[in-house]
Amino acid sequence: MPSAVRHITVNCAEPYEPYALAEFWSAVTGCPVHPEDERGDDEVGLLPLVEGGPMMLFIRVPDAKGEARNRVHVDIQPDTTRDEEYQRLLGLGATLVSDERKPDGRGWIVLADPVGNEFCVERSQAEKDEWDREHPDEN
Template sequence: MFVNPVRHITFDALDPYKTAEFWSAVTGFPIHPDDQEGDEEILLDPAQPGVPGLLFIRVPDAKSVKNRVHLDIQPPTGTRDETVERLIGLGAKLVDDRRREDGSGWAVLADPEGNELCIERSAAERGQG
């Protein structure tokens, strides 16, 4: 039996709570009930065995270079383009648009603190849903 050894994916953040709120909207993972605005660490708890949580830890310095690791997001509902627009409305910025005329490709966004994420086509758009 395989056991996922990854407990958390951790993000450095100037404002862990605000950054966690954004990522909660991206993933649907709720902020852990013990965590509150002003805490040094905020956990998004997927409450699903084997699925790592997203942990946001306060650091004193802003992001200064491109991420070496990022999350690829496949929307569970709706479309890639709807998700891009929704996240821009929540404070994300479009960094690189790799969407193609044939509907393939992805969009690279940055969260409000500058962490990159890619938005791919949904399973339905890929013909898998």
């Protein structure tokens, strides 16, 4: 029998608090903070938007993120354009790590959340569909 992904766990070191990081990711994803979780908790979860989907879980850890690239990260696909979402996320407190957008519109943007966990912003499905229509021989 296969295993299901139950949590996507994000480490959170002082001085940033798990609840504050969960609020950031709640604003990014639209997933609400678990109603039983409170400021000061060592573990804070986000309820999945889809029943049975994995929860994002934010856990207090004693050590800061090292300089190495994350081994696991989240890729998000906005319902607006990639560039609009990029600006929104910067406003929420994300920082730019690298810009991997290509001149033809493909690619992604690597951001970091307030504690340095990296994640990528991809093109929206509408942007991908438009590119596919305009470039049928390159699919």
